[in-house]
Amino acid sequence: xxxxxxxxxxxxxxxxxxxxxxxxxxxxxxxxxxxxxxxxxxxxxxxxxxxxxxxxxxxxxxxxxxxxxxxxxxxxxxxxxxxxxxxxxxxxxxxxx
Numbered sequence: 513x514x515x516x517x518x519x520x521x522x523x524x525x526x527x528x529x530x531x532x533x534x535x536x537x538x539x540x541x542x543x544x545x546x547x548x549x550x551x552x553x554x555x556x557x558x559x560x561x562x563x564x565x566x567x568x569x570x571x572x573x574x575x576x577x578x579x580x581x582x583x584x585x586x587x588x589x590x591x592x593x594x595x596x597x598x599x600x601x602x603x604x605x606x607x608x609x
Contacts, residue, residue: 538592538596540596540599540600543566543600544564544565544566544567544596544599544600545564545565545567546562546563546564546565546596547563547565548560548562549562549563549606559608559609560588560609561588561606561607561608561609562588562592562595562606562607562609563604563605563607564595564596564598564599564604564605564606564607565599565604566599566600566601566602566603566604569604575602575603575604576602576603576604577603577604577605577606578595578598578603578604578605578606579606579608580594580595580598580605580606580607580608582608582609587609588607588608591607592607
């Protein structure tokens with residue numbers, strides 16, 4: 513195998529490993545399900561949010577909820593780390609945009 517092919521294989525492996533690591537960190541290693549929601553607000557405007565649901569939470573096994581709202585000039589992604597940590601600790605979090 514030539515040096516160029518080795519570097520290409522190494523680069524592809526690092527990209528795949530990095531993607532898997534990022535996915536694991538963002539979902540709490542499977543502890544949290546993250547749903548992307550779209551819904552209509554009271555004035556008819558389209559709204560969006562991320563819903564963080566801890567593993568094991570269902571209609572039969574509810575959990576307390578948190579409404580996470582960011583400050584001015586931010587987005588739902590800016591609260592994502594906090595929402596993920598709350599979800600890891602057993603809270604359902606609606607992270608509104």
